[in-house]
Amino acid sequence: MFDREGLSATTNRIAARAGYSVGSLYQYFADKTALLEALATRHVDEAAGAVRAILVEARTDPPSLDQLMASLVDAIIASHDDRRGLHAIMHRTASRTGAAARRVERFEAETVPEIAFHLVRAGRGAPDPALAASAIVTGIDGYLHRVFLVTGDRAEFHRVVGGLVDLHAPASSRTSETTESS
Structure with a gap:
């Protein structure tokens, strides 16, 4: 509804x-707000579980950075592609406060260091991989909730994420670990 x-x-x-x-x-x-909050909390838990599974697998069987980001985008799309109107409402209302907001904060706090780890592994994200990862995660969240939920354009979402990675963690950047081992 x-x-x-x-x-x-x-x-x-x-x-x-x-x-x-x-x-x-x-x-x-x-009330209706409490129902939206419950839906948002369940949604965040499900989406976070899908992303966590990919990141756990990437630690044991590391894909290229491009493959990892494509897998993450596919999982994010899968968790938002149905009922895009509902997801937009949850993002605007329920996910600002309460349990859903706390879960989003925890999820981002877990995800940013994982993305930073994979940036370093790929020799990207210098001089501050955590800041680069934070910018990428924030950019993905913004594009997802402000553009993708309106357009549903999967290919463009993938291009945008590739651009975010290139912008915030250019291939020419090298971390100290990568530079020292070269």
């Missing part, structure tokens, strides 16, 4: 669509 109707979806229509009475809905959710 949120995907089709946006924030104008009422709890009465949401409950009817789910096959419940509005009273039953209110037993679990105080």
Whole structure:
């Protein structure tokens, strides 16, 4: 209902669509905002799980940086491609405060060092791989929620992420570990 109707979806229509009475809905959710928060929290957990799985695998069987970023973008797209209207609403409303926001913060705090690790592994991201990784992660999040959810253009999303990596971690940058071993 949120995907089709946006924030104008009422709890009465949401409950009817789910096959419940509005009273039953209110037993679990105080209002529409609480329902959105629960949906956003579940979404963040699912998306984070998909990204974590890719990053864990990349530690044991390291792909090229381009392959890693493509896999991450594919996972992000997969977790957002259905019900893009709902995802846009969750991003604008529910994910700003509460459990979803805290989970996003934790997820970013885990993801940025992992991306920095892979930048260093690829000899990129100098002089500050953590800052480069933070800029890349932030750029991906912004493009995802401000552009991809509107356009749905997968190929452009991949090009944008490649550009973010090239901008913030150019191939000519070398970390001290890579330079010393050369």
